[in-house]
Amino acid sequence: MTNSADTVHAHLSPTSLRLSDQPTVTVIGDGQLARMMHTEAIELGVHVRILASDAHNSAAQVVGDVVIGDYTDLADVRAVVAGSDAVTFDHEHVPTEHLHALRAAGVNVQPGPEALVNAQDKLVMRTKLAQLGAPVPEFAAIESLDDARSFFAAMNGAVCIKARRGGYDGHGVWFPDTREELDELITKLLDAGTLLMAERKVALVRELSAMVARTPSGATQAWPVVESVQTNGICTLAIAPAPGLGAVETQVRELAATIATSLGVTGALAVELFETRNAHGEPEIFVNELAMRPHNTGHWTQDGCITSQFEQHLRAVLDFPLGSTEMTAPVTVMANVLGAENDPEMSMAERMRQVWLRHPEAKIHLYGKSHRAGRKIGHVNVSGDDVNQVRSTALACAHFLVHARWP
Amino acid sequence: MTNSADTVHAHLSPTSLRLSDQPTVTVIGDGQLARMMHTEAIELGVHVRILASDAHNSAAQVVGDVVIGDYTDLADVRAVVAGSDAVTFDHEHVPTEHLHALRAAGVNVQPGPEALVNAQDKLVMRTKLAQLGAPVPEFAAIESLDDARSFFAAMNGAVCIKARRGGYDGHGVWFPDTREELDELITKLLDAGTLLMAERKVALVRELSAMVARTPSGATQAWPVVESVQTNGICTLAIAPAPGLGAVETQVRELAATIATSLGVTGALAVELFETRNAHGEPEIFVNELAMRPHNTGHWTQDGCITSQFEQHLRAVLDFPLGSTEMTAPVTVMANVLGAENDPEMSMAERMRQVWLRHPEAKIHLYGKSHRAGRKIGHVNVSGDDVNQVRSTALACAHFLVHARWP
Known part of the structure; x- marks a missing residue:
């Protein structure tokens, strides 16, 4: 047998894969957020290039245009962004001074350093939010x-x-x-x-997350506010819409849009909130954290909204008009698949088989990551009419994918 | 500025990108169907490798693991399928004898040559369907x-x-x-x-398409039957569900499942049908064509169903349980974006901007293809309650993406 087949990427530079009429977005980062941006970019005809630290990392496995480098090294960052229509991130850890250097060189960094510093430095963020009159502890x-x-x-x-x-x-x-x-x-x-x-330390009743996207032109579009359940500091569940939110929903959505606009955020913004009770027993909210990128509490939008956070983020950073955030089901719940102490012997493929046999409606998303205790290796989205049933199905599926047994 | 960044694929063989616990599906073909399979594969954690004829073709632009070769050359095909859990196709043109050779060598080809020949050779298909008692002209x-x-x-x-x-x-x-x-x-x-x-030549009233997926284990799952509008032999519109189908719906869905089972089809099967009227003026159907892969008339499932045809095809060829085909909206219409004689000066990005400004609910899918008259370069899915309104929005958006003006 002669082998005339050959891997393509050996003789192509990244940019040669790009069609002239196709916008290019460079994503600094190689995790699951960059991976899921690529999913949506494919359909939009947007070319994605990533800066990855390792060719085996989550996004690097599935993207055609991968550059290996170090996001703390300005030379690496400069090299990967060359020729991009927009540059964005799947984490907040690029040094702020590098972002200023890119901006100074005319690179279209979205979100820009002035906005992003509020997601990088919690004291800067708290101070800024307090100035805006946003409720903070x-x-x-x-x-x-x-x-x-x-x-x-x-x-x-x-x-x-x-x-x-x-x-x-x-x-x-x-x-x-x-x-x-x-x-x-x-x-x-x-x-x-x-x-x-x-x-x-806030005596919280529960946590909420309000996500919004904003374009450089100033348009904003919010998703329904979700309840976010955290276990040991890690998001395990997002319930959309947050049950029983009442009048707080409007207040929180407006707050998220105000923060996005006041801070000059572009792309997706997650405003994580504490819900507590005031002296009269009425709901009260405080901003906890900001993330300026797609966020774990927004993964449900992939299967529960007309426009997912990943598509919206790409549209926003390219200054396209934002998509409808209408829900496609009354309730969608996302449950994280978090590695446990022991990885069962049953293969992940067999676990998927078992989950789908019982729940053909379960949407399984895996990140191409190996098992490690506490590591986010995937999530499951389930939609339906009844929040308790949907929640319990999503949790059961995520549990099976980790433990190879039903809860 | 020193450049320490480097393209990753230059020093990696395709298989080194694959996680051990991840199934690999090799897709023979590099068109939009392979491209959209990759979209879903990313989320499922399924590794996709493609055999492409050119590194600039639709799927080759977005897949990480691309092998360049010729699908009519058995040596090339053998090389790309090595180590795959399943091998499938985005077209029917691989010589039947190559598929037999792969099967003989123990390669898991889905669908297999005995089934696929019915999508490759129209006379074989007609003869087989007539034997089954399926309605054919x-x-x-x-x-x-x-x-x-x-x-x-x-x-x-x-x-x-x-x-x-x-x-x-x-x-x-x-x-x-x-x-x-x-x-x-x-x-x-x-x-x-x-x-x-x-x-x-059948005096047709309209065309229908019944899509179903089947696993090697024999499970089948049908999508709602759609009306398919053809212009000059090219699908321009798919309306889901087909309006006013009545009792014919059940008959057609059962027919598609029977064909899938009797022919031993695996993966997605499109049964294209003519609807006509019998002597009593009652609806009558005839099978026109079969396609054993995701099909243009199933693109609407990306935004209108819990499980899209691309996800379902991957699940089916890997013998995973099939997903729910429940619709997520009352009506979804897909309109093809077909290249016209002249490509307007307005950039495609600007056309997208105009479309989204007017229709934030429009789901635009582009294939990374350059403009050419009659060429399928993308499609638009629109969902809603009212079939006339949804249809007209989908058509208008697709029209704008080609002509840079509203119809």
């Missing part, structure tokens, strides 16, 4: 042990310490219960050079 | 001018001449009106070595 910069002690005292010990930069999925967040724990924690973190802030 | 093999003349006489001149192999989109179909035209046509075609058949 009381907070303080922590630059010394004294700062921490006085804030701890003022809050009667109900505090949360956060790393200003680099946290995700519960990393970079601490809840010291006593003055002794506080002292030990702060000393250790300051010694390690971690930039810190503190905020009041 | 009267037909005859044409191996000589005498064969043609006698069939023409028997049908009172209402005949259609078809090339047995290789036709698509109106190519390979002729309608001679007179004996003289018939003689000239048949002589020319037989001289050129074209294998021919003839069938009665």
Whole structure:
């Protein structure tokens, strides 16, 4: 047998794959968010290029135009963005100064550094939101042990310490219960050079997420607000629409649009919120975090909305008109597939088979990631009429994909 | 500026991109059907490899694992399928004998050659369907001018001449009106070595398409039957569900499932049908064509069904359980974007912008193809409640994408 077949990418430069009349979006990052952007980009006829740290990472497995490099290295970033119509991100970790350098060189970075710094630095974000009059928990910069002690005292010990930069999925967040724990924690973190802030620990009833997309031209389009269930700091469930939200829905959607506009966000923005109760027992909300990209709490839009967050993000960063965010079912629930301590012997393909046999309506999304405890390796979307039934199906399917048994 | 970034595919063999626990499907073909299979494969965590004739073709632009080769060359086909869990197609043109050779070598070809020959050779298909008792127009093999003349006489001149192999989109179909035209046509075609058949020209009221998927294990799942509008032999519109179908719907869905099962089809099967009227003025149907792959008349499922034809095809060829084919809207209409004689100066991106400004609910799908008269370069799906409104919106959007003006 002669083999005249040959891999194509060996003799093509990335840009030669691009059609002249096709916009190119470069995504800095190689995780599942970049991967799912590519899914939508294919259908839109948008060319996606990614900057990946490793050819085996989630997005790098499925994108045709992959450049290997380091997003903290300005030369690498400059090289990958050349010729792009827009540059965007699947994480917040590109150094702000690199983004300024790209902007200065005329690169169309969306969102831009002035907006993105609010998703990169929690103290900058809290300060900005407070200036805007958005509801945020009381907070303080922590630059010394004294700062921490006085804030701890003022809050009667109900505090949360956060790393200003680099946290995700519960990393970079601490809840010291006593003055002794506080002292030990702060000393250790300051010694390690971690930039810190503190905020009041909110007695939350539940968490919500309000997602909105905004274009450079200033158009905004919000999705229905969802309830987000977190376990150990990691999102495990998103319920759309958030049950029983009532008048708070409008308030929260408007807040998200206001934040997007005031901060000059472009692309998808997730506003994560705490719902609590005021002294009269009425619902009250506080902004917790901002993410300026597609977000875990928006994965349900892939199967529950006319326009998914991934399509909308691409449209937004290219300054296209935004799509309809109308739901295609009364309820959609997303359950994350999170790696457990042990990966069962049953293959993932066999687990999918079992899930689909029982639930032909389950939409399984996998990220091409190997199993590791706590790692997000996929999610399941289920739509229907009854929120309890849909929620329980989504949870059961996600559970089976991890544990190879029904809950 | 130093450039330490590097294209990844230059130093990776295709299989090194594959995760061990991920099924691999090799698709023979590089058109929009392979492209849209990849869209769904990304979400399912299924690894797609394609055999492409050119690195710039539709699917080759967006797939990470592309092998360049010739599907008529058995060595090329053998090379690309190595290590695949399943092998499937985005066209019917792989020589049947190559498929037998692959099967003999233990390759999991879906659909297999015994089934696929019915989509490759129209005479084989007609004969087989007649044996099954499926409604087909009267037909005859044409191996000589005498064969043609006698069939023409028997049908009172209402005949259609078809090339047995290789036709698509109106190519390979002729309608001679007179004996003289018939003689000239048949002589020319037989001289050129074209294998021919003839069938009665049906006085059709409209065309329908019944799509079904079937797994190697024998499970079938049908989508709602659609009305398919053809212009010059090319599908321009699919309306789901076909309006006013009544009792014919069940009959047609059962017929499609029977054909899939009797022919041993695996993956997606499109049964294209003529709807006509019998002597009593009642609806009557005839099978026109079969396609054993995702089909143009099934593109609406991407935005109108829980499980699209592309996801279902992948699930079917991997023998996964089939997904729900429930609709997510009362009506979905697909309109093809077909290249016109002139490609307007307005860029495609600007046309998309104009379409979305007016219709934020329009789902635009582009194939990464350059403009050429009559070429399928994309499609638009629109969903809603009112079939006339949805149809007119879909048509208007597709028209704008081609002509840069509203109809």
